[in-house]
Amino acid sequence: MYQRATLYFYSGTGNSYRVTAWMAEAAGDTGTAVTVRPIGSARPAEEVGRGEGTLLVLVMPTHGFTAPWAMLRFALRLPRRPRTHALVVATRAGLKVGSVFTPGIEGTGTYLIALILALKGYHIRGATGVDMPSNWIALHPGLSPQAVTEIVARAREKVARFTSVILSGGHRFTGWLPLLIGLYFFHISLAYLLIGRLFLARLLFASDRCTGCGLCAERCPNRAIEMRGSGSRRRPYWTFRCESCMRCIGYCPIRAVEANYxxxxxxxxxxxxxxxxxxxxxxxxxxxxxxxxxxxxxxxxxxxxxxxxxxxxxxLAHLALGVPWVSRFFTLAAPTRYYRRYHEPETTPEDLKGYPAASLHPVGDRAGEW
Ligand SMILES: Cc1cc2nc3c(=O)[nH]c(=O)nc-3n(C[C@H](O)[C@H](O)[C@H](O)COP(=O)(O)O)c2cc1C
Ligand code: SF4
Ligand code: SF4
Structure with a gap:
C-alpha cells in the first residue's frame, strides 16, 4: 500500500538493525521502494517521503527506560511532513531465565518519539516494543547462544505480525504498561539522559589484549572513540560522545574492550x-x-x-593503562573480562553501515534503493 518507505535505525549491537531489515523485507515484498539507513548517515530532507503513500519507520534500542539520546536528537531534527505515515519501534532487553522468557521495558521510548513525530505532522500508524537479546554487556554477561536464537525467533514472529497489520492498512499500538512504568520512572530516564549516559561513557577502556587496530573507533556510530598514541602504544580513548550502545565491546575482534568499574x-x-x-x-x-x-x-x-x-x-587512567602491570590489574579486575560478548548473530559491522554496504538481507529484487 506504500509507494515508498524510509527506515532509519540506530543500533549498537545489531538488534535494531535486524528488526529494521525484517520490516524492510516485508515492505519490499509488497512492492514498496525501500530505503534503509543508520541515522548517522541519513539525509531525511531528501529521503523521507511526503504524503499518504509514504512511510517513515524509526527503530532504536531502549536506553534507561526511554529512547537513546541520539534518536531523540534525530527525531527532533526530522523535517515536518504532514500526513506522512510513521511507525516507531524500540527493541528492548529480552532475557530467558530457565525456560521463562522475560520482557524488557521500553518505558517512554516509543511514545516519546511518536509524540515528536506527531507534533511534526506525521500520521502515527503504530508503535511497539520488541524483545531482542539484552545487549548491556558492560552490566551482565551475554546470553547463551541457545537463548539468543530463541529470543530472536520470537522477535521475528512479532515483527512479522506487526508489519503485516500496518502494511494491510491497520494501526497497532502496544506497550501501554511499559509506558506507565516509564512515566513512573521518568526521573530515572531523565537522570540517565542528563548524567548516567555520560558517566557510563567513561567506564570503557581497552585491555592489555588490545592491538590498537582502530576498528572500534571506525565503527562507533557516535564517533566517540579517538585513537591516541602511536605504534604499539596506540590505544582507543573513549570520549563523552559515547552513548554506551555496546558496539565496540560487542564487536571487538579480540574482546579487548572492558568496563572499568x-x-x-x-x-x-x-x-x-x-x-x-x-x-x-x-x-x-x-x-x-x-x-x-x-x-x-x-x-x-x-x-x-x-x-x-x-x-x-x-x-589519567588512560595514561596509567600504558604501564603493563596497571593495564593487567585493571583488566583482571573488570567483571566484563569474564563475560560472554553479544551482538546480533547475523549482523556484521558492515550491515550496520546501511546503504550501500547492507547486503545481508537485500529487499528481494527491489534492492536497488539500498
Ligand atoms: C546502556 C543501556 C541501557 C539499556 N536500557 C534498557 C532499558 O531501560 N530497558 C530495556 O528493556 N532494555 C534496555 N537495554 C537493552 C537494549 O535496549 C536492547 O538489548 C536492545 O535490543 C539493543 O539494541 P541494539 O543492538 O540495536 O543497540 C539497555 C541497553 C544498554 C546498553
Ligand atoms: S579495542 Fe579492539 S577493536 Fe579497538 S583498537 Fe583495540 S583491538 Fe582494535
Ligand atoms: S564508544 Fe562504543 S559504546 Fe560508545 S557509542 Fe561508540 S561504539 Fe557505542
Missing amino acids: LLGVGAYLLAAAVPTTALLAGLTARVPALAFLNRAPRWVLESLLALAVLGLAYP
Whole structure:
C-alpha cells in the first residue's frame, strides 16, 4: 500500500538493525521502494517521503527506560511532513531465565518519539516494543547462544505480525504498561539522559589484549572513540560522545574492550559521596532546616561531582593503562573480562553501515534503493 518507505535505525549491537531489515523485507515484498539507513548517515530532507503513500519507520534500542539520546536528537531534527505515515519501534532487553522468557521495558521510548513525530505532522500508524537479546554487556554477561536464537525467533514472529497489520492498512499500538512504568520512572530516564549516559561513557577502556587496530573507533556510530598514541602504544580513548550502545565491546575482534568499574565506583565513593556527606552533615548540623538537601539535591550534587571527577580521572587512567602491570590489574579486575560478548548473530559491522554496504538481507529484487 506504500509507494515508498524510509527506515532509519540506530543500533549498537545489531538488534535494531535486524528488526529494521525484517520490516524492510516485508515492505519490499509488497512492492514498496525501500530505503534503509543508520541515522548517522541519513539525509531525511531528501529521503523521507511526503504524503499518504509514504512511510517513515524509526527503530532504536531502549536506553534507561526511554529512547537513546541520539534518536531523540534525530527525531527532533526530522523535517515536518504532514500526513506522512510513521511507525516507531524500540527493541528492548529480552532475557530467558530457565525456560521463562522475560520482557524488557521500553518505558517512554516509543511514545516519546511518536509524540515528536506527531507534533511534526506525521500520521502515527503504530508503535511497539520488541524483545531482542539484552545487549548491556558492560552490566551482565551475554546470553547463551541457545537463548539468543530463541529470543530472536520470537522477535521475528512479532515483527512479522506487526508489519503485516500496518502494511494491510491497520494501526497497532502496544506497550501501554511499559509506558506507565516509564512515566513512573521518568526521573530515572531523565537522570540517565542528563548524567548516567555520560558517566557510563567513561567506564570503557581497552585491555592489555588490545592491538590498537582502530576498528572500534571506525565503527562507533557516535564517533566517540579517538585513537591516541602511536605504534604499539596506540590505544582507543573513549570520549563523552559515547552513548554506551555496546558496539565496540560487542564487536571487538579480540574482546579487548572492558568496563572499568573500579574507576567508576572509586570516583563515586571517594570524590563524591564522602565530600558530599561531610558538606551536608556540616550544613544541616548548623541549620537543621536544610535537612531536605539530603534527599534529591544530595543525589544531584553527588552525581555531578562524581561525573566531574570521573572526567578528570579518565585521562589519567588512560595514561596509567600504558604501564603493563596497571593495564593487567585493571583488566583482571573488570567483571566484563569474564563475560560472554553479544551482538546480533547475523549482523556484521558492515550491515550496520546501511546503504550501500547492507547486503545481508537485500529487499528481494527491489534492492536497488539500498
Ligand atoms: C546502556 C543501556 C541501557 C539499556 N536500557 C534498557 C532499558 O531501560 N530497558 C530495556 O528493556 N532494555 C534496555 N537495554 C537493552 C537494549 O535496549 C536492547 O538489548 C536492545 O535490543 C539493543 O539494541 P541494539 O543492538 O540495536 O543497540 C539497555 C541497553 C544498554 C546498553
Ligand atoms: S579495542 Fe579492539 S577493536 Fe579497538 S583498537 Fe583495540 S583491538 Fe582494535
Ligand atoms: S564508544 Fe562504543 S559504546 Fe560508545 S557509542 Fe561508540 S561504539 Fe557505542
